[in-house]
Amino acid sequence: MRVELLTVGDELLLGDTINGNAAWLGRRLAEHGVEVTRSVVVGDEMDVIVAAVRSALERADAVITTGGLGPTYDDVTRDALAEAAGVVLVRDPALELRLHERAEAAGRELQPMAFRMAEVPKGAGLLRNSAGTAPGLRVELDGGIVYALPGVPFEMRTIMDEVVLPELAGIAGLPAVARRTLRTAGIWESVVATRLAEVEAMDGVKLAYLPDPAEVKIRITVAGADPEGRLAEVDKRVRELLGPVVYGVEDETLDRVVHRLLAERSATVAVAESLTGGLIGAELTAMPGSSATYAGGMVTYATELKHRLLGVSDVLLAEHGAVHPDVAAAMAEGVRDRLGATYGLAVTGVAGPEPQDGTPVGTVYIGVTGPGNTRTVVRPKLPVPGTGPEIRAVLRRMTVVHALELLRRELLGLDAEVETGDAREDREVRG
Amino acid sequence: MRVELLTVGDELLLGDTINGNAAWLGRRLAEHGVEVTRSVVVGDEMDVIVAAVRSALERADAVITTGGLGPTYDDVTRDALAEAAGVVLVRDPALELRLHERAEAAGRELQPMAFRMAEVPKGAGLLRNSAGTAPGLRVELDGGIVYALPGVPFEMRTIMDEVVLPELAGIAGLPAVARRTLRTAGIWESVVATRLAEVEAMDGVKLAYLPDPAEVKIRITVAGADPEGRLAEVDKRVRELLGPVVYGVEDETLDRVVHRLLAERSATVAVAESLTGGLIGAELTAMPGSSATYAGGMVTYATELKHRLLGVSDVLLAEHGAVHPDVAAAMAEGVRDRLGATYGLAVTGVAGPEPQDGTPVGTVYIGVTGPGNTRTVVRPKLPVPGTGPEIRAVLRRMTVVHALELLRRELLGLDAEVETGDAREDREVRG
Secondary structure, three states, X not given: OEEEEEEEXXXXXXXXXXXXXXXXXXXXXXXXXXXXXXXXXXXXXXXXXXXXXXXXHHHOOEEEEEOOOOOOOOOOHHHHHHHHHOOOEEEOHHHHHHHHHHHHHHOOOOOHHHXXXXXXXXXXXXXXXXXXXXXXXXXXXXXXXXXXXXXXXHHHHHHXXXXXXXXXXXXXXXXXXXXXXXXXXXXXXXXXXXXXXXXXXXXXXXXXXXXXXXXXXXXXXXXXXXXXXXXXXXXXXXXXXXXXXXXXXXXXXXXXXXXXXXXXXXXXXXXEEOOOOOHHHHHHOOOOXXXXXXXXXXXXXXXXXXXXXXXXXXXXXXXXXXXXXXHHXXXXXXXXXXXXXXXXXXXXXXXXXXXXXXXXXXXEEEEEEOOOOOOOOOOOOOOOOOOOOHHHHXXXXXXXXXXXXXXXXXXXXXXXXXXXXXXXXXXXXXX | OEEEEEEEOHHHHOOOOOOHHXXXXXHHHHHOOOEEEEEEEEOOOHHHHHHHHHHHHHHOOEEEEEOOOOOOOOOOHHHXXXXXXXXXXXXXXXXXXXXXXXXXXXXXXXXXXXXXXXXXXXXOEEEOOOOOOOOEEEEEEOOEEEEEEOOOHHHHHHHHHHHHHHHHXXXXXXXXXXXXXXXXXOOOHHHHHHHOHHHHOOOOEEEEEEEEOOEEEEEEEEEOOOHHHHHHHHHHHHHHHHHHHEEEEOOOOHHHHHHHHHHHOOOOEEEEEOOXXXXXXXXXXXXXXXXXXXXXXXXXXXXXXXXXXXXXXXXHHHHHOOOXXXXXXXXXXXXXXXXXXOEEEEEEEOOOOOOEOOEOOOOEEEEEEOOOOOOXXXXXXXXXXXXXXXXXHHHHHHHHHHHHHXXXXXXXXXXXXXXXXXXXXXXXXXX
């Protein structure tokens, strides 16, 4: 089963919006064994949409469109589908009633334009939208199916999960391939690839490396008979070859893993940040239920706050400045004690783009301290990826990943030494 | 001048990577008066890339491809361009030398695979890559031009800015339209649209609304004679009609505006966060130079820390819990005083997806306190956008925006009342 995506909206071509919908759809469809073979973005022009839908159906069994189902006059996906199918738009009385009800509930007056959302191409199926007003549409065309979904992400996702995916999975049957993504941190892409050479050579097995700052995801695809069974074997072998740098599977991000490990130990963590400005705390609280394992944090951005709020020795700060391994260690201990947490995690460094008091950009120290002891691990200088204003964001992200990974290793009692650096940079000289 | 984008990579179709490159390219090209008319993503298959390039050049004057220029065997864009142009790949001695030099500098051995990056379609132009190893390529084909850029974002951006954009802007000549994006916070999309009705009716003027959680960007496009001159007039009228909710232009985000306002007053801010876990601090430190205006912050996630670290009355906390207007006010004052900042900003609330101690999801209070007085403004309940696990991320983002916007208004002495809510939700009943 081949599916193409068609995203509609001038704002995407102009770059005002990033196409997160297409990425979400691609992942979700792959999980259900449905292959996205092409993804196209066009503007809010009816003729262009009509042509793009027809051309997609020449190649694929189904097309999923997103966007252009709203009430305004630049929302023309409905009109384009009617045109492509050679039918008229008709007003659906049940949808009209629903519009009235929702407007009344919100205490707002319904403008004439809103009724566009009650129109559907004659003969089209309605896809229930439990998250909003406008339903999705199903239009059969040229021997294929078009699913038209709204562009608002949570409405699109709801209709997809509740209606479209079960339908498509039913049509596609059992997937012929099995896929899994393993997540690693603190190891270079080329090292991963070298260690996994024997797996890459296996028949029917495909590996893809997806490098991010300081992380490499490994996507395993297994084809052939009993793909799920073979995937389990390949997964096992990959973990044997890589060891404990594999921290999670699929959407199991580092913050979730740390949360789970802390929860299993009935432990909490407190965080002292400087160059990351709060990003580590934000990451650790992204998940519901994080209050069980995350106590709180201090962002001691100004140097004197490291002394005043965290008790870092002012002699140490005067002698070495704020960016020093002993400062990271003292910050970790200070925040753990002051917040009454089991673990303390701290970062200090220079995010750039300019050096700070002679300390080069990319100098980052991370302190982790556990419950019984004050074992503290530190990170040397992170390699600077490229030049220019983007360094700051990348270095901050790398610092977050390294900090969480070091906490994970401390929790598991693993060797704290990791390979630092932006895994992506490595692409250049790899081979 | 019409340009199409062609992004190459299985990881994009599978949704492992979001197509940020296409968004960046669309924005950058629009700024230079070049119109992106279509954006296509295909996988790492040579035949598919060849067909996509040819089909794009039937419609457009130029095609910009990203991805597929790396060293591995699934990097096939070079091969596809040679095939499309009907030429062979030749090895470039200067590129080969550069590979050797970089490998030596990194102390790494060069693998045979790496030499793929020294190959170019015969007759192709090289686009200098000052940020990495593999250069971009310029191939003339079917009367159009293909620019092939690497997929690594900072390399792609560097080549684009240094080489491709100056060249394209030279070909395209002066832009026929002028564009500007104005940014607003704390106002609903439908209210913006209603107030700007007279502007939308102006000849040659097009408005687009780009709603985000708690923000609406307004993209103004002016066509006709002297578009820049008319744009200035339209900009002025829009600001008259909307008043001080317009906080910035183009990439001037709320954190930058707050930074500038604080710097102008030689003032600093300290932040006390709970449900946002550090996101406000992260936002305020995203920009270089933020240490001049951001002192630091406390993330008092656990309730007792609000008392212990910030001095919020324990009687108040016992009586009303942590989510209460007076708690937000006391947190703002506490963090300002303890960190010795000029301003204090604080948030407390329930990010969901589950209610907390009977307090419904979306209940958020924000305290802002200035230097001389303790004027504190609070926010009532934020409307909850939809249901499900996404609520948490959206509510946290809305809280960040509302907090920064309230600080901005405090700094400017503006009325603190803003319209709350997810501006996007409004789409449903608007008309």
